[in-house]
Amino acid sequence: MNLLLEISNNALAVTATLTGIGLVFAALLIAKLISPKSYSVKKAEPYECGMPTRGESMIQFHAGYYIFAILFLIFDVETVFLYPWSVVMNGLGPKGLLCIGIFMFILIMGLAYAWRKGVLKWK
Amino acid sequence: MFNFGIWTSEFNNFLLGFLPEWLTVVVECVLIAVLVLLTYTVLALFYILYERKLCAWFQCRLGPMRVGKWGLLQVFADMFKILIKELISLKDTDRFLFKLAPYIIITSSVVMLACLPWGNGLQIIDYNIGIFFILAVSSIGVLGILLAGWSSNNKYTLIGAMRSGAQMISYEISLGLAMITIIVLAGTMNINQLVWEQDSAWFIFRGHIPAIIAFLIYIVAATAETNRGPFDLPEAEHELVAGYHTEYSGIHFGFFYLAEYLNLFIVSGIASLMFLGGWMPFHIPGWDGFNHVMDWIPSIVWFLGKSFFISYIIIWFKWTFPRVRIDQMLAFEWKYLMPLSLLNLVLMAVCVALGWHF
Numbered sequence: 001m002n003l004l005l006e007i008s009n010n011a012l013a014v015t016a017t018l019t020g021i022g023l024v025f026a027a028l029l030i031a032k033l034i035s036p037k038s039y040s041v042k043k044a045e046p047y048e049c050g051m052p053t054r055g056e057s058m059i060q061f062h063a064g065y066y067i068f069a070i071l072f073l074i075f076d077v078e079t080v081f082l083y084p085w086s087v088v089m090n091g092l093g094p095k096g097l098l099c100i101g102i103f104m105f106i107l108i109m110g111l112a113y114a115w116r117k118g119v120l121k122w123k
Numbered sequence: 124m125f126n127f128g129i130w131t132s133e134f135n136n137f138l139l140g141f142l143p144e145w146l147t148v149v150v151e152c153v154l155i156a157v158l159v160l161l162t163y164t165v166l167a168l169f170y171i172l173y174e175r176k177l178c179a180w181f182q183c184r185l186g187p188m189r190v191g192k193w194g195l196l197q198v199f200a201d202m203f204k205i206l207i208k209e210l211i212s213l214k215d216t217d218r219f220l221f222k223l224a225p226y227i228i229i230t231s232s233v234v235m236l237a238c239l240p241w242g243n244g245l246q247i248i249d250y251n252i253g254i255f256f257i258l259a260v261s262s263i264g265v266l267g268i269l270l271a272g273w274s275s276n277n278k279y280t281l282i283g284a285m286r287s288g289a290q291m292i293s294y295e296i297s298l299g300l301a302m303i304t305i306i307v308l309a310g311t312m313n314i315n316q317l318v319w320e321q322d323s324a325w326f327i328f329r330g331h332i333p334a335i336i337a338f339l340i341y342i343v344a345a346t347a348e349t350n351r352g353p354f355d356l357p358e359a360e361h362e363l364v365a366g367y368h369t370e371y372s373g374i375h376f377g378f379f380y381l382a383e384y385l386n387l388f389i390v391s392g393i394a395s396l397m398f399l400g401g402w403m404p405f406h407i408p409g410w411d412g413f414n415h416v417m418d419w420i421p422s423i424v425w426f427l428g429k430s431f432f433i434s435y436i437i438i439w440f441k442w443t444f445p446r447v448r449i450d451q452m453l454a455f456e457w458k459y460l461m462p463l464s465l466l467n468l469v470l471m472a473v474c475v476a477l478g479w480h481f
Contacts, residue, residue, distance in 0.1 A: 007148055012155065012248045016237040019156040020230030023163065024378060027206070031374040035209050044214040046277040047369060057276045058217075065289045068453060072292040075461070079299045082468075083255055086306040090475060097476050101469070108465060111457070120457045122450030 067119055078107050124404070124418050128244025155247060159237055163385060166236075168198045170384040173431070174438055181442040208373035213276065216370070220274035225371075225378035227267035232385045234260045239392045240314050242402045242423035253314035254302055257393065258295075261348070264386070265291045268357075271379070272367035283366030286449055287350055287357035293456040294347035294354075300464035301341040304333060304471045305397045308480060318401035323408050325400035329481045333471035338398045340464045345390035346437050347452070349383065353444035354452060387434055395429035402426040408481075 046053050085092075085100055092099075114120060138147045172187075172195070179186030187194030237247040238257050250256050265288055272284020306312055308330045309320045320326075327334045347354040358366035368379040395401060402422035406414045447455070474480050 007151060009248055009250050011148070011152065012237070013234065015152045015156055016159060016234045016248065017230055019159050019237075020233035021226055022156070023160055023233065024226050024229050027374050027378070028210075031206050031208075031210060034207050035373060036207075037209060039212075043211060046213060046215075046275070047364065048278060049364065053278075057278050057281060058273065059281075061281060061285055065285045068289050068293060068457075071457070072296065075296050076292075076299075079296060079303065082300075082303050083306070083312070086303045087310060087312055089307050089472060090310050094476065097472060100472070104465060104469060108462065111462065115458070120454060122453060 064122060071114060071119065074110065075107070078103075124243050124422060126244040127242050127422075131244070155237075159233060159247070163233060163236060163381075166388055167381045167384050168202065170388060170434070171198045171201065171380075173434070174384070177435065177438050178442055181439070202377075205377040206374055210375060211372045213370055215276045217274035217276070220270045221370075224267045224271035224274065225375060227270065228264055228382045229378050231260050231264040231267070232382045232389060235389045236385060238314065239389065239426075240318055240396060240401045241426055242421065245402075245423060246315060249313065249315050251313045254306065254312045254317070254393075254397070257389075258299055258302070261386075261389075262292075262295060264382070268367050271371070275367075275370035277370050279363045279365075280367050280369050283357045283363045283369070287367055289449075290347055290350070290354060290357065290452060293453060294344040294460075297340055297344040297456060297460045297464045298348060300461070300468055301337040301344065302393075302397060304337040304464070304468050305330070307468070307471050307475055308334065314396065314401075317396060318403050321400040321403045322406065324406060324481060325398065325403065327398040330471065330474070331480065333467050333474055334398065336467045337464070337471070338394070340460060340467065341394055341398070342433070342436065343460065345394065346440055347456070349386045349390055349437070351383075351387065351437060352440035353447050355441070356446055356449060356452065387437060388430060391430040391433035391437065392426070394433045395426060399429045399433075400425075401429075 046057065081103070082100075085096070089096065089100075135147065135151065138150060142150065175197075176186045176194075187197035190197040190200050234248075235257055238249075238253060238260075240246045248256070268287045268291070269284050272280040272282075272287070275281075305317075305326050308326060309317055311317060311320065321329070323329070327338055330337070346352040350357050357363075358368075363369070368376055371379065402425050404414070404417035404420060404422070404425055406417065
């Protein structure tokens with residue numbers, strides 16, 4: 001809270017969220033009031049460069065993306081542990097540096113293992 | 124340096140003079156909401172013109188010139204045009220998720236915008252975990268993109284959303300690690316304190332080699348985070364029409380467009396906050412006269428100037444590099460950028476522990 005007002009940060013975060021929702025809602029309302037409306041069967045079809053759509057579109061899709069999502073999950077959780085360390089890093093001394101060194105070694109070994117296993121190769 | 128907080132504090136006391144306390148808070152919240160909304164719209168309009176003019180400049184063209192002097196009113200015409208376009212409702216879409224996606228994307232960018240330090244005393248949300256909060260909110264934006272692609276019932280949007288999701292979550296790690304590198308140097312995550320830490324010199328100078336490497340990593344990761352530049356393959360026009368927002372029309376499409384430009388400003392703002400001192404003027408330790416002259420330039424000019432400069436670099440990327448392939452992009456992040464940013468973090472930790480910084 002830097003504006004020197006007496007509002008809590010949580011209230012301000014809620015205000016900002018409501019502002020975002022309000023912006024979309026108001027703009028959609030204006031657009032609905034002044035935009036033309038028409039309906040035809042052809043217009044409601046999905047646009048795939050003029051080709052007729054074949055089969056379902058909401059399908060299970062390419063496992064490659066899934067593997068990268070799992071990798072991300074692992075590394076993101078590990079970087080979350082690095083945030084509190086980074087704030088207090090200066091006060092921890094050499095012992096703290098050694099501990100986080102071991103932690104990061106395990107992190108890098110994990111990446112090296114995934115790399116060796118061929119997870120990072122796009123198939 | 125002038126503290127804008129004095130004005131807002133006086134205004135607060137003025138309101139408290141004749142209103143009860145709870146009503147003052149409500150009035151101030153409404154005023155803040157209006158202010159954020161105005162800033163959001165003005166910035167979006169500015170960025171659309173900025174990108175079009177810069178793009179024209181890089182390609183030896185003039186850009187929009189007809190509407191208004193030097194085409195300055197072109198963006199207003201565009202905005203009005205997008206408002207009066209029809210909102211097409213498609214068959215077989217997941218209606219609820221289709222309409223929810225713009226809300227998520229816009230809201231996440233508005234909340235991030237409210238966290239930025241605009242000037243001395245001009246900051247709205249100031250958590251003690253400020254930077255962490257911004258990162259957390261920015262990762263919500265990915266959800267909106269995935270929902271938009273999934274719910275449109277179109278194969279192009281699905282591919283675009285999947286690519287975008289993979290890209291954004293991958294580069295988020297490098298982005299976070301580049302930020303942690305600077306937090307190690309600063310010892311705080313509070314945005315206001317981060318700016319004040321750079322009173323003597325900006326972090327990019329205080330942290331020398333590791334800070335400069337972190338800055339370069341940040342710029343690359345931020346370009347990928349905003350789906351721009353050489354990393355715009357979620358929207359690759361030749362392959363996917365428009366990527367995840369192919370099926371959105373009118374103002375629905377406009378929301379994605381707005382959020383993309385605002386995200387460009389937000390990543391530039393964070394870069395200027397973390398590396399180039401936020402609103403802090405350019406100070407050289409020991410040169411008191413020089414520092415005093417620099418303090419005369421208002422803090423908001425410093426912040427906007429730095430942010431627009433970094434946006435300029437990111438726009439420059441877009442019109443210089445050819446688009447990368449999906450396997451190249453993922454390999455670049457996981458095999459080069461992330462190990463490099465981890466090593467850079469270790470280097471910075473060693474530098475700070477041994478006192479090798481300024």
